[in-house]
Each structure stands twice: as C-alpha cells, then as structure tokens.
Amino acid sequence: MAGKRVGKSTVAFARPPVVVAAGSVVGPMEGKGPLGSEFDVVKSDNVLGEGSFEKAEASLLREACEIAAYKAQVPMSRVDFLLAGDLLNQLISANFVARDLGVPFFGLFGACSTLVEALILGAMAIDGGFASRVLAACSSHHEAAERQYRFPVEFATQRPPTAQWTVTGAGAALLAESGQGPVITHATVGSVVDMGLKSPNDMGSAMAPAAAETIWRHLQDLGREPRYYDLIATGDLASLGKEVAEDLLRRVGVDVSGVYDDCGRMIYSPGQDAHAGGSGGGCQAAVFCGPLVKRLKAGELRRVLLVGTGALFSPTSCQQGQTIPAVAHAVALEGPGRGGEG
Amino acid sequence: MAGKRVGKSTVAFARPPVVVAAGSVVGPMEGKGPLGSEFDVVKSDNVLGEGSFEKAEASLLREACEIAAYKAQVPMSRVDFLLAGDLLNQLISANFVARDLGVPFFGLFGACSTLVEALILGAMAIDGGFASRVLAACSSHHEAAERQYRFPVEFATQRPPTAQWTVTGAGAALLAESGQGPVITHATVGSVVDMGLKSPNDMGSAMAPAAAETIWRHLQDLGREPRYYDLIATGDLASLGKEVAEDLLRRVGVDVSGVYDDCGRMIYSPGQDAHAGGSGGGCQAAVFCGPLVKRLKAGELRRVLLVGTGALFSPTSCQQGQTIPAVAHAVALEGPGRGGEG
Numbered sequence: 001m002a003g004k005r006v007g008k009s010t011v012a013f014a015r016p017p018v019v020v021a022a023g024s025v026v027g028p029m030e031g032k033g034p035l036g037s038e039f040d041v042v043k044s045d046n047v048l049g050e051g052s053f054e055k056a057e058a059s060l061l062r063e064a065c066e067i068a069a070y071k072a073q074v075p076m077s078r079v080d081f082l083l084a085g086d087l088l089n090q091l092i093s094a095n096f097v098a099r100d101l102g103v104p105f106f107g108l109f110g111a112c113s114t115l116v117e118a119l120i121l122g123a124m125a126i127d128g129g130f131a132s133r134v135l136a137a138c139s140s141h142h143e144a145a146e147r148q149y150r151f152p153v154e155f156a157t158q159r160p161p162t163a164q165w166t167v168t169g170a171g172a173a174l175l176a177e178s179g180q181g182p183v184i185t186h187a188t189v190g191s192v193v194d195m196g197l198k199s200p201n202d203m204g205s206a207m208a209p210a211a212a213e214t215i216w217r218h219l220q221d222l223g224r225e226p227r228y229y230d231l232i233a234t235g236d237l238a239s240l241g242k243e244v245a246e247d248l249l250r251r252v253g254v255d256v257s258g259v260y261d262d263c264g265r266m267i268y269s270p271g272q273d274a275h276a277g278g279s280g281g282g283c284q285a286a287v288f289c290g291p292l293v294k295r296l297k298a299g300e301l302r303r304v305l306l307v308g309t310g311a312l313f314s315p316t317s318c319q320q321g322q323t324i325p326a327v328a329h330a331v332a333l334e335g336p337g338r339g340g341e342g
Numbered sequence: 343m344a345g346k347r348v349g350k351s352t353v354a355f356a357r358p359p360v361v362v363a364a365g366s367v368v369g370p371m372e373g374k375g376p377l378g379s380e381f382d383v384v385k386s387d388n389v390l391g392e393g394s395f396e397k398a399e400a401s402l403l404r405e406a407c408e409i410a411a412y413k414a415q416v417p418m419s420r421v422d423f424l425l426a427g428d429l430l431n432q433l434i435s436a437n438f439v440a441r442d443l444g445v446p447f448f449g450l451f452g453a454c455s456t457l458v459e460a461l462i463l464g465a466m467a468i469d470g471g472f473a474s475r476v477l478a479a480c481s482s483h484h485e486a487a488e489r490q491y492r493f494p495v496e497f498a499t500q501r502p503p504t505a506q507w508t509v510t511g512a513g514a515a516l517l518a519e520s521g522q523g524p525v526i527t528h529a530t531v532g533s534v535v536d537m538g539l540k541s542p543n544d545m546g547s548a549m550a551p552a553a554a555e556t557i558w559r560h561l562q563d564l565g566r567e568p569r570y571y572d573l574i575a576t577g578d579l580a581s582l583g584k585e586v587a588e589d590l591l592r593r594v595g596v597d598v599s600g601v602y603d604d605c606g607r608m609i610y611s612p613g614q615d616a617h618a619g620g621s622g623g624g625c626q627a628a629v630f631c632g633p634l635v636k637r638l639k640a641g642e643l644r645r646v647l648l649v650g651t652g653a654l655f656s657p658t659s660c661q662q663g664q665t666i667p668a669v670a671h672a673v674a675l676e677g678p679g680r681g682g683e684g
Contacts, residue, residue, distance in 0.1 A: 095654035128470025189446035312437035
C-alpha cells in the first residue's frame, strides 16, 4: 500500500510525487498583468492564427504541455498519462490536445478546480505505482468561455463589478516519481457545497464556502495552522470571493491573514478592468505552473497549499433556476530543501 | 507500491478492488428491451416529475448511487470518493448528485467511456491505499442529450440509420478494498484516436478504431487471446461500429468472434426503432451495473473485458469542421471463484 488516509478527506503520499517541470502560456492581457514576466510564453493575440477561439485554446494547452515535457527533457512517449480538462463543453480543448500528444488520457471536469483535481489523481497514480510520469493540465480562453457561458464579447454586454474575467491561458505540470522540484505531500478532496447562490456573474461568492470548507478540513485533518504554509492560494475566487472566504474562515477561528492569496486576484492589476479578477481553469493553471512553481523551485516559497475552486454550473442549469454548486480540492506542496514528509 | 505497469498502457492491481455492489436505473424504452428484467429499476416515464429532462437525469444517477450503497449496506458517509460524469455540458447531472450525496467528488468526462474511466481511477485510488470505498457512476438521458448535441426531439428531425439512440439510464458501481463480488484485475488506459470522421450521426464508426486499438493493446500487454474472456463488451459502438471494430481487429489477426458484444447493441431489440443501437454514458453504465454485474456475481460470466468508448466531440467542434476524436479504456474483471491474479 502506498498512500494513506489522514482524517476525513485528506490523503498522504508515501513517496511524494515531484513536480519536475511546468509550462505556462497566457494571452496578451495576462501578459500585461503583475505576473506577466513569470509565464513561459505570452501570446500577442487571442486567436493565434487558429481560426477560432476554441482552436486557439487547444493550442495554448498543447504548448503548455510541450513546454513542461521539454523542460524535463522527457519525450511525450514516456509520459504515462495525461490528466486534463477545460471549461469548454465536452472538454474539446483537452480532447484535441490528447489526440495530438498521443498520451493515454483521462478527461477531467472540475471547472476551475480541474488543475488541482488532475494533480491529485496524477499524484495518486504515481504514488500507487501505476505511472512514472504524468502530465496534469488545464486551460481556459476568455472569448471562448464568455460566448459559451454568458454572451459573445462582441455583444458588449455590461458586466457587474462582481463578474470575473475568464483568463486566456493554460498550465501543465509534469509529475514524476523522482527528480528535482517541489513535491506533493498531501491532498484534500472536496465535497460539493451549495449555499443557494444563483448568479453566474458572482462565482467568487458561490465558490468561497467550498474553498473555506476545504481549507478548514485540510488544516483539521493534518493538525496544522494556516502559518504552516508560506502561501495558501485559492483558484479563482478573485477579490470578492477571497474576502468571503477569509470571513468564513475567521468565523470558525482560522486566521489566514498574511499567508492567503487568490490566483484570480494575483493575475490582473486593478487598472486592467477585469472587475473582481481572473477566473477560468487556465487562471490557476497558468499561475501555478508559471510563477508559483518558479518560486517554489527558487526557494522563495517553501510550503504552499494550492486550493482549486470550481463553480459547477452550466448555462442550462442556471436557466432552469438551479443554484450554483461549488467544489474545492487542495494539494500541499513543499519546495526543495524541506523534502517530503513521507 | 501497490500496482504495477504491464506493457505500454496496462496496469495490474496488486490487491484487485472488488465490485461489491452496483445499481442500475433506466427509462421505459430501455425497460422494454431485451435486458429490461435485469435492471434494478425501470422508470415509467422520462421526466420523473422533475420538471426537466436534465433534472430527471440527475435523479436517475442519484438513485443508481443510492441503490449500490444500499445493496452493500454502506452509508454514504463511508464512501471515500465519488467518481462520476455524464454527457451534459459541465457535468451538471453528476455535480448535483455529488452535492446531494455529500461524498468527496472527482468529476470525469470521457463521453460514453466515463464509467470505465471512473472504474479505473477508482480502482487506482483503492489499490493505492487512498480510499477504502469509492462509487463509480455515469448517466445519460435521451431527450436531454438530443437537444444538447443534435436537435430537440420535438423537432422530429429525421435520423439516418447510422445514428444511435441515447440511452436514458444510469449505473453506479461501489468498489471496495475487500468483499464479495467480481474484482478488477487490470486496466488499459486508451490514447485518443482520430480517423478523420465527422458525423455526429455515426459515432460508432468514429469510436470503433479506438475500441479496436485498446482491445488489441490490452491483449498484447497481457499476452492474452480474446478467448481468455467469456465476454468482451464495448461501450456503445452499436451494430455498425461493432462490425467495424471486429473487422479492424481481424485485420491485425485478432479474432473476437463468439466472445464479443456491445452494450449499445444489447440494450435494444431490433424492433425498437433505435437505429444502430444505444449510446450515451448511461448505456454501458446501466448494462454493466445491471446485467453484467449480476451475471458475474452469479458465475454465468467469469472473465469480462469491459471496454468504454467515448466520442470526444461537441456541437461547437463539429460546427467548426473538426473531426471526432475517440477514446477507449478497458478494465478486466474476474468473477468470484477465480479470484484476482494479484
């Protein structure tokens, strides 16, 4: 037996899988944000000569995977599994990338929590002895997502201040059973939480309770304080959802101030007119696989709790009056120097 | 280390996870088919008082999960993970079921291969020591799928003979680290195959090459002949795709005659006007979690290779002129009496 369960929802990896390399690719707006210089590739436009936003998204995701494999000098034929997903209906970005890469493929959907979902299942596959190397990847594309979930951007529909801006970007992490890089020591798998919110223009508030629940449970399961981590980074609650999550945690006696930030808040500057901040599976994927992995490798960050958050709605479910359920999954990472806890 | 890799794409489970119980729920048309008496529940209509086809689908999926847990006398609070998906955009059936059941949740999308994808990842989680019990589940709903993928059935659009009939149904299997029932000894994870076909009204032909590839690779990796199995059951190639798969396998020297059938072909009788046969994630899920698990438990079947097949397209990808990529995953099951191969 490889791993073990710790508490209600957390698992510990016996031989913590290593993030040996990561690739991040973003669009021009993300490149102009505060993290712009830390992504591997910043595209100069959102279509990339692909003829459609959807095809452009697949191109971003493929490039992120290729960069991760290239950095590790691992040919695709030696990657055992690709675990990937995106926001588009039926995961068409991930499907076409899986076809192009030729790697045995598990398609995942956890909305904006997909990258962390992929990291967890990939880490289980490696620690369980079923794989030596896996790619965990996720993408999103602003124009493709907006026309699918809300309105085509050409409509110029006015968006409320609570709305988030779907990131054009992708990230891919190559996990391996050994090598240099931060290791995944634990994972906490989230249950679906639904507080009855209904607005697809306020996903941060819908996801915040799931994020708070998973962070709380992770800390409970492992008997840790928030300050055990240098950074707790939720997926894309953005400014508003981040405040809600902080408040919910404070009410149960958990003070995350000073160590908590949100990838959706980090990726744009206030002047970029992104409303509450970034969202989309590509937001956390690009921020983790770019800046955060770089900082973990450099020792600027030693212990990170990465919390993926997903709003599990569709336009159909919203139109039928359903609420927005949400989920949050977490992985605990430790940078080189501290090693795994085994 | 728990599992191990065998050949290029196959993994072997050290302590084969057990299918301790399964639940299957279908609509009225499926109840009138040749397998009708072997499902746990046959509904008398397709809406179930839920107010929409989509909500009805979630209801089917939830009931299948509850039946599986009830049969095993396992409360939901003791199920470690739910691995589930469906065909609806953003997996809304699975999301709402996950919310209602309160079980830590991994959303999966492999189109009609989702049940087998869930069985594989669930078996890895158990054999790896990360879970004691998991639910693997999938659903589809005829009217909900048709209006999303093609046309609302109220349009009465004429369908070509190659078209398949999306099954209204759901299946859920409860896997555990020990107990009575068939065990999952091996899994073969598929790569995405794309032969350039483009018609969403002929998915069987699009998926057949992926099915043939995965069956061939599974047999190669384990050095087995098709007759090792009492039954090789693909997901939903239906009549036409089944013939294509048989032909492709024959060309590489693999003769599956006498042991090969397809869940999409099995679920309807020729007189039911289902064209080429059944499809949808609920097709294989209901057929496996109903008739096949019953026959495995009864010893009528001893060794089964269950091959999930998924057509990984969306209406958007088709409208943009893209081809239909496909994937197939396989799990090898052995009924009680033979036990696992360890």
